[in-house]
Amino acid sequence: MNKASPREEKGEPREDGRETARIGVLFPLPLPKPYDYLCAAPAPPVGAFVAAPFGPREVTGVVWPSGGDDLPPEKMKAISAVYEAPPLSRELVDFVDWTAAYTMFPKGAILRMVMRVSDALEGPRMQTAYVKGEAPEGLRLTAQRKAVLAAAGAAPASAAELAGAAGVSEAVVRGLAETGALERVEVDPDPPFEAPDLVCAGHDLSEDQRYAADMIGAVIGEGGHKAVLIDGVTGSGKTEVYFEAVAAALRRDPEAQALILLPEIALTLPFLSRVEERFGAAPAPWHSDLTGAQRRRTWRRVAEGQARLVVGARSALFLPFKKLRLIVVDEEHDNAYKQEEGVIYHARDLSVARGSLGGFPVVLASATPSLETVVNVDEGRYEAVGLSSRFADAALPDIRLIDMREDAPEAGKWLSPVLVDAVSQNLSAGEQSLLFLNRRGYAPLTLCRRCGHKMTAPGSDTMLVEHRFENRLVCHHTGFSMVKPAACPVCNAVDALAPCGPGVERVAEEAKERWPTARIAVLSSDTAPGPRSMREVLDAMREGEIDILIATQVAAKGHHFPNLTLVGVVDADLGLAGGDLRAAERTYQLLSQVTGRAGRAEKPGRALLQTYQPDAPVLAALASGDRDAFLAAEAAGRSDLGFPPYGRLAAITLKSLDEKAVEATARTLRAAAPGAEGIEVLGPARAPIYRLRGMARMRLLVKTKKTVHLQAYLADWLKKVKIPGAVRLSVDIDPYSFL
Numbered sequence: 071m072n073k074a075s076p077r078e079e080k081g082e083p084r085e086d087g088r089e090t091a092r093i094g095v096l097f098p099l100p101l102p103k104p105y106d107y108l109c110a111a112p113a114p115p116v117g118a119f120v121a122a123p124f125g126p127r128e129v130t131g132v133v134w135p136s137g138g139d140d141l142p143p144e145k146m147k148a149i150s151a152v153y154e155a156p157p158l159s160r161e162l163v164d165f166v167d168w169t170a171a172y173t174m175f176p177k178g179a180i181l182r183m184v185m186r187v188s189d190a191l192e193g194p195r196m197q198t199a200y201v202k203g204e205a206p207e208g209l210r211l212t213a214q215r216k217a218v219l220a221a222a223g224a225a226p227a228s229a230a231e232l233a234g235a236a237g238v239s240e241a242v243v244r245g246l247a248e249t250g251a252l253e254r255v256e257v258d259p260d261p262p263f264e265a266p267d268l269v270c271a272g273h274d275l276s277e278d279q280r281y282a283a284d285m286i287g288a289v290i291g292e293g294g295h296k297a298v299l300i301d302g303v304t305g306s307g308k309t310e311v312y313f314e315a316v317a318a319a320l321r322r323d324p325e326a327q328a329l330i331l332l333p334e335i336a337l338t339l340p341f342l343s344r345v346e347e348r349f350g351a352a353p354a355p356w357h358s359d360l361t362g363a364q365r366r367r368t369w370r371r372v373a374e375g376q377a378r379l380v381v382g383a384r385s386a387l388f389l390p391f392k393k394l395r396l397i398v399v400d401e402e403h404d405n406a407y408k409q410e411e412g413v414i415y416h417a418r419d420l421s422v423a424r425g426s427l428g429g430f431p432v433v434l435a436s437a438t439p440s441l442e443t444v445v446n447v448d449e450g451r452y453e454a455v456g457l458s459s460r461f462a463d464a465a466l467p468d469i470r471l472i473d474m475r476e477d478a479p480e481a482g483k484w485l486s487p488v489l490v491d492a493v494s495q496n497l498s499a500g501e502q503s504l505l506f507l508n509r510r511g512y513a514p515l516t517l518c519r520r521c522g523h524k525m526t527a528p529g530s531d532t533m534l535v536e537h538r539f540e541n542r543l544v545c546h547h548t549g550f551s552m553v554k555p556a557a558c559p560v561c562n563a564v565d566a567l568a569p570c571g572p573g574v575e576r577v578a579e580e581a582k583e584r585w586p587t588a589r590i591a592v593l594s595s596d597t598a599p600g601p602r603s604m605r606e607v608l609d610a611m612r613e614g615e616i617d618i619l620i621a622t623q624v625a626a627k628g629h630h631f632p633n634l635t636l637v638g639v640v641d642a643d644l645g646l647a648g649g650d651l652r653a654a655e656r657t658y659q660l661l662s663q664v665t666g667r668a669g670r671a672e673k674p675g676r677a678l679l680q681t682y683q684p685d686a687p688v689l690a691a692l693a694s695g696d697r698d699a700f701l702a703a704e705a706a707g708r709s710d711l712g713f714p715p716y717g718r719l720a721a722i723t724l725k726s727l728d729e730k731a732v733e734a735t736a737r738t739l740r741a742a743a744p745g746a747e748g749i750e751v752l753g754p755a756r757a758p759i760y761r762l763r764g765m766a767r768m769r770l771l772v773k774t775k776k777t778v779h780l781q782a783y784l785a786d787w788l789k790k791v792k793i794p795g796a797v798r799l800s801v802d803i804d805p806y807s808f809l
């Protein structure tokens with residue numbers, strides 16, 4: 071382990087005359103504050119990684135600005151070592167504190183997100199590799215040895231790589247190294263990332279794009295924090311514009327680093343190639359599909375400041391950048407930025423906070439910005455720049471609603487005659503179609519035709535979704551799955567369990583029946599588990615090897631399919647059910663995005679939306695393309711009700727295996743809520759999914775005026791109530807999920 075200092079003694083006065091110092095150390099554990107320790111003076115700087123005794127163990131933590139306790143020195147312990155790893159930047163330390171205060175999660179839990187890569191601190195374990203050496207005279211060269219020497223060069227390669235290239239065993243490689251014909255070298259297993267080429271220009275920008283790039287360039291040139299929204303229709307070149315911003319930020323300071331956040335891991339892989347094309351070097355990636363070694367490489371190289379451009383999913387926001395100078399949040403409206411497990415946070419909002427603390431700009435990009443962002447622009451907190459047309463004058467798709475009450479599908483089918491005709495026409499024209507349904511599996515509900523029993527997950531009120539490819543019933547909330555039973559578990563009727571409603575697999579079944587010779591593929595996170603297999607389907611679609619793609623939202627975002635000219639939305643009403651406060655907004659965003667896949671190249675595109683409520687304002691707005699009128703209506707509705715972004719909201723969830731305890735605690739908690747001006751406490755009420763994994767769940771909502779310090783109010787309130795050990799409480803500031 072690369073720890074510099076030898077073990078320090080305990081807290082007694084030092085006999086060697088060296089001064090001791092007192093430091094705070096925060097551990098990556100769910101602890102609210104740092105603990106005080108002694109160390110040899112001069113103390114390691116704030117942000118340095120140290121090892122210190124904590125309880126019975128030695129734990130790695132980080133030197134924190136202020137200690138937490140007032141222990142007298144004789145009671146204090148000393149840290150045991152300081153790591154050689156680069157310290158966390160002061161900006162990141164402040165960001166951890168800010169995030170803890172905002173989300174109401176313990177500081178140590180936030181630090182744990184920064185320290186995800188446990189072995190990165192230990193430095194590289196050097197690995198043996200081989201380069202071409204001096205072959206001694208008279209060396210006997212077998213065919214195998216010749217093949218290895220032909221594969222070897224000046225760039226170090228491992229024994230496995232050389233053996234693989236030459237088609238021989240690793241023993242042959244090692245044998246050659248003994249003779250000197252190959253030379254052994256030690257290499258770092260975490261090779262540095264290639265530097266992005268900041269001189270080489272990107273595409274020639276259109277006038278609009280140039281204006282936007284110059285405007286953001288000026289913000290970067292000024293220095294300091296500002297949030298800027300690039301508001302441009304799909305395909306208008308937002309990405310090209312923010313690439314210029316990245317280049318400008320990195321050129322401005324040779325040590326600067328930039329981060330591009332993307333909402334979906336499925337988008338990341340093709341995006342990495344696009345960055346590589348633009349900058350001549352692959353960026354450092356960060357997402358859940360990396361191997362442990364890839365994670366360590368990115369983490370270490372980011373901490374050293376060597377990796378200058380990172381592309382990642384939301385958790386990349388917690389990477390230990392040495393000098394972060396720009397964050398881009400692409401598709402800023404996307405709900406995938408909200409993390410619901412563990413520490414609950416919204417990566418777009420935290421990006422702006424990180425930029426504000428670090429004094430650097432944050433660029434948000436979207437074709438359908440969130441109402442939060444639009445209001446921030448309207449009220450002058452964010453700047454905005456628009457791109458109003460598609461690049462190269464590609465037209466936006468023509469969007470039409472299909473009223474399913476008048477144009478009903480045949481019984482047991484899901485595609486209306488109008489949509490069927492449109493797909494058939496597209497097939498004859500040799501153009502591609504996308505049928506969109508945001509529902510995985512075959513059928514969302516399995517019902518006994520005899521007794522009416524609905525199949526649910528054990529201990530949960532969640533429906534089991536039939537996945538016919540695997541012949542299983544699966545719960546999308548808990549992950550529970552079972553083989554589909556032959557008989558109803560309640561009334562034992564055989565063959566009575568019937569699928570109700572469609573998922574993508576069922577629509578695919580219908581499509582295969584209707585168009586038996588068409589090349590049809592299904593894409594959802596189940597049919598293509600993992601980003602690589604997803605990419606294969608997406609590549610096949612791009613290459614024109616698929617005629618009809620039936621997909622969930624994984625195909626909705628960011629992809630460019632030149633020959634796709636028809637998007638059919640199988641159930642445009644789906645997202646409107648349930649009615650949480652962002653249901654209409656989310657539907658608008660998702661459907662504009664998916665319809666925006668049509669006609670992105672030379673051929674014009676069209677979109678058909680099947681609906682039973684063609685008068686719903688959100689669908690009417692989609693059909694007329696009047697986004698601003700829709701946003702204005704949404705804003706008025708939320709403002710009337712005092713909902714975000716015009717007021718503040720927090721959700722409190724209580725859950726327990728003990729139903730009585732959870733209900734009693736919820737009532738006690740409610741009774742203890744301090745009354746205050748501008749604050750409304752709603753509930754407690756049973757959560758819409760009341761039972762989950764055997765736990766009963768109760769919810770309360772706190773709605774306040776914007777001027778109220780919500781976290782301070784909650785802290786004050788929660789302090790008053792002792793939550794029994796059997797009940798778990800969690801707070802979600804600005805909730806997006808109301809289940």
Ligand code: ADP
Nearest residue numbers: 273274275276303304305306307308309310461
């Ligand atoms: P957005 O991010 O707004 O959806 P993109 O930046 O992905 O749009 O641009 C859409 C397509 O148009 C991409 O294939 C992109 O390479 C191309 N494009 C955009 N602007 C230019 C330009 N100035 N020159 C050449 N191609 C461009």
